[in-house]
Amino acid sequence: MSRSLRRGVLAATVLTLSVASLSACSAGNDAQTLGIKPDNAETSVGDIKVQNANVVTQPDLKAKGPAVVTATVFNNGAKDQKLDSITLPGTGQSAELSPAKGAKGPLTVPAGGYLVLGGKGNASAVLANGREAAQDGNAQPVTFSFSRTGKVQLPALVVPANGYFKDFGPEVVPQPGTTPSGTGQPSESGKPSESGKPSESGKPTESGKPGEPAGQGEEAHAGH
Template identity: 30%
Template sequence: MLSSRIGRGLAAGLVAIALPVLAGCGSDASQTPYTPADGVWTNHDALQLRNVVAVAPREGEATLVGVIFNTGSRADALTGVRVTGGRGMVGSGTLPLPAGGTRVLGVDTILGAAVPTALTGAGLKPGLVVPVTFEFRRAGSVRLDILVVPRKGFWATVPPPGGPTPKRTAKPIPG
């Protein structure tokens, strides 16, 4: 009788120890940020860059698509974009980022009208990842490894570099 109590006690103890391990409580995987999209994101200073991707109509050139949120109380500006082995061009040169504001790159969205942003360079081939550096007046430099996707399917409406920015065609959700 004593051995069956000890056995039940050991079994209960093992279950109590094993459950947290089996449940994954020792892992922080559920706390890791994840973006279910082709684009990448980062937070830098008061700036949040979201869903940034390069859309290539052909090898050697791409339109940079994404959103920049300035969550701070001070204005900033995107003064340039650089791609390794190539060049980047933002609109007319400098893109103001007002405090608390949002700026859209590449294609119009419900967040606003887009600023054309072009990349050129030999490394811009669909399927590759290219390092792109964003230069900000206040926040400094931010480097992201950005996926280059072909201009088809979901990305078919993104204008080619230097082309006109198409208007958003999706209808607003009725409220």
């Protein structure tokens, strides 16, 4: 093989490796698209599939308070299933389940349908002490219990309610130094005015009779 041909083969090989490296950098968990919508945990057991499971904590990393479990649950079976509970094994934490706005009763995953947890107007799963139970950045085991399938467990990513998760987070806890509206604290206009103080004429006098000038009682007595 001539020297010029060998150089051409080498250049083509380097170019191929460079393209392959760039392709690898744009795929998988390190893809730039994760800045828009990150990869989330999912698993399937029987007819149930749990997708996009996360534990979303307070947006401020120092704030304590509730967290929420978000997920989409699919039911590929021919019968409805109830979501009985969501727990965090090893923490003693159990989520309070509430139906979507305007709905009543237990959370149900309809046959051939799905149930969305988290987000405005959807069903919710609230962890009262979320910060104590889950640490941001961890993969927190979460167990979903269904009426027919039973327990479905998967590791859910723990993230603060920022960026993509801003609209899926828990109720925000007021931070120190801030005063929530409607606290009932008196405004400047609510302070007693000068006109609200007792007048001088209302003070007890030496005669002991309110509103009577000093000495007037003695003169009246002397006249008698």
